Amino acid sequence: MIIFTFLLAIVSVANGATQGVKITQTWNGGFHGTFTIVPDHTVNGWKAHFKCDRGLDKFETWNANIVSKLNGNTDFVLTNNAGNAHIQGGQSVDFAFNGFVSGNPPTCTISLEGQTQSGGNVGTVSHTTQSPQNPAVSSGPLNPVTHAPSHQGGAHGAHMKHDYGEALKLSMLFYYAQRSGRISGTFNPVPWRGDSAVNDGDSGHDLSGGWYDAGDHVKFNLPLSQSVHALVYGFERFMDGYDALGKKDEMFDMLKWPLDYFMKCWIPDQQIYYFQVGDGHKDHAYWGPPENMHMWRPALKLDAGHGGSDVAGGTVAALASAAIIWKQKDAGYSTRLLSAAKSLYDFANTHRGVYTQTVPASKDFYGSDNYRDEMCTAAAELYRATKDAKYLNDAKGFYQSDVPWSYNWGDKTVMCQLLLFEITKEAKYRQNVEAFVTSWLPGNGVPYTPCGLVFRNEWGANRYAGKDSPNNCVFSSILVFESNGAFIAVSAALAGIGGDSYLKWAMTQMNYMLGDNNYHMSYEIGFGNNYPRHPHHRGASFGHVLKGGLVGGPGQHDDYVDKQDDYVKNEVACDYNAGFHSAAAGLYHFYVNNRLPQSPPSKC
DSSP: OOOOOOOBOOEEOTTSOEEEEEEEEEETTEEEEEEEEOOSSOEESOEEEEEESSOOSEEEESSEEEEEEETTTTEEEEEEOTTSSEEOTTOOEEEEEEEEOSSSOOOEEEEEEEEEOTTSOEEEEEEEEOOOSSOEEOSSOOOTTTTSGGGOOTTTOOOOSSOHHHHHHHHHHHHHHTBOBOOTTSOOSOTTOOOBOTTOEETTEEOOOSBOOSSSOOEEHHHHHHHHHHHHHHHHHTHHHHHHHTOHHHHHHHHHHHHHHHHHHEETTTTEEEEEESOHHHHHTOOSOGGGOOSOOOEEEEBTTBOOHHHHHHHHHHHHHHHHHHTTTOHHHHHHHHHHHHHHHHHHHHSOOOHHHHSGGGTTSSOOOOOHHHHHHHHHHHHHHHOOHHHHHHHHHHOOOOOOSOOBTTBOHHHHHHHHHHHHOOHHHHHHHHHHHHTTSTTSSOOBOTTSOBOGGGGGTTTSBOTTOTTOOBOOOHHHHHHHHHHHHHHHHHTTSSHHHHHHHHHHHHHHHHTOSTTOOOSBTTSSSOOOSOOBOTGGGTTOOOTTOBOOOOOTTSOOOOOTTOTTTSBOOHHHHHHHHHHHHHHHHHHHTTOOOOOOOOOO
16 A cells, blocks of 8 residues: 655635645555635636646546546546536635556646636646645545545535435435336335336327326326426536435436336327326325226326426426436437427427416316426526527526525426526526525524424415315425425525525525424434334335335424324425435535535524
8 A cells, every 4th residue: 555745735816715636545556635626716617627747547526527638647627517617716616536546646736727827817727736744545446425534524624414415315215116117127226116007108108107296196297397307406416426425327217217207208299298197086095005006097188289388398397407417328318308308398388378277187286377487497408408599598588587485396486597597697597596595594584493494384384285185285295395495595505606504504404304303303204213104105004114205294383293194294295305305415415525514503
């Protein structure tokens, strides 16, 4: 094994922050460390050079794209990913890396293009670093989380009070438990699930697959598309967290299931889009596992005479965003996703309408009254996937400046605003996002439970009943609002809005769900030792643990009883988990990159 020492040579920028490369551990054949970039002016996209004085056999890093390798692998050209394009002048951002080379590690530098040097010329500023005194010695390469001492984050010295990575892994299991269709012969980490609803279809057209909505067995594409988009959005921006957990390939696999189903639902040559499979009324009268379900399952569809730009637009957003991340995984599949997204967008834009108005049979579940938010999000994602200006113009045309009540399956307004800010960096979109998050913070009129959970549902409790409510006025649980709010706050922080204050608020909500509450329990099933055992979920009710499911949550006084028949406080659903899932991924990303702030104290 190799042990070595070096002197640290760094160049200071105007505000005293420093940039450089720091090697923290070595092994026989490689080394691990972090490099820090500090632009001397605000950037909205950057390119850096990681250079060494001799070639590396291999170089890997997280949360940055390696776009080329030059000069015999001595110069690795790096660019930002979607989540760290915007960096304020003087702000430091850390990246973990592994280098592989025989013999002593080389001397390496990190440099940013387009920076102003002390002499006043714009060029590339290099910052050289070698190795620390007394580096740790390890037996092999590290992932970007294992080097953090005692779960500490270098930039803030913070630790994870609750393990967001573990919460993320459990949530993935929940989505595998929601699979419909033929799962035999596929990767199946939930052994109590088997094939179900394999004959879903209409007039011979196969509609099997997808995810069941909640504790029931209907497939509703309006909430499903919002769930998938939120998951893909977080996966793209927080992918280094999945890498650190060894779950990136599994996340691709998990997401492909509903994406394949969406592409079955859209038949472009017939201009038909199926948006629902199953009768909610008949389904809710059945209590049994999906494997034993044999009822008639009708399929509802849109066509040229029955538009539904809301549900179609939401699906476009999921497909187009997925096309972006699949470019690195499978270019052919990415092309299929993008082709489906573009043609479905044209259909939604041509045949505008609200699906629960044009198809009356759908009106009892997931009612909609607007499509501008979905179409804005769809157009923004298509612009990101294609860089075709017509989509950006469309997104701006569908944009609404309102401060929405929440982000959920029925209102994606703030997601549209956030995407437009990421794309354009225009102040008005930043202000929209700030107004949304601010409306959730203490002191702005929103009620909180005594233990610190936002209780926004209080303002509409009669309207927003559970998935299986007798009056079929379907909306969402208590915790879905809070987890979705946390997801937007973490995503905004990544985009350069709100910073640590947004992260800390998101942590208060996520920590409450994971144990900082009066019961000292997790509302995510399987997290820790104290969690709900009786979720309102048909398949799991026959002696199984529904790992990763996020239940509806407590009442306004932090009151909660673990009862299976309580479809308000104890049901689970794809959209309940989606924001929670990506918020956990986001916080884990900040932990992996040593940027997680100190955890706020619990109120209970």
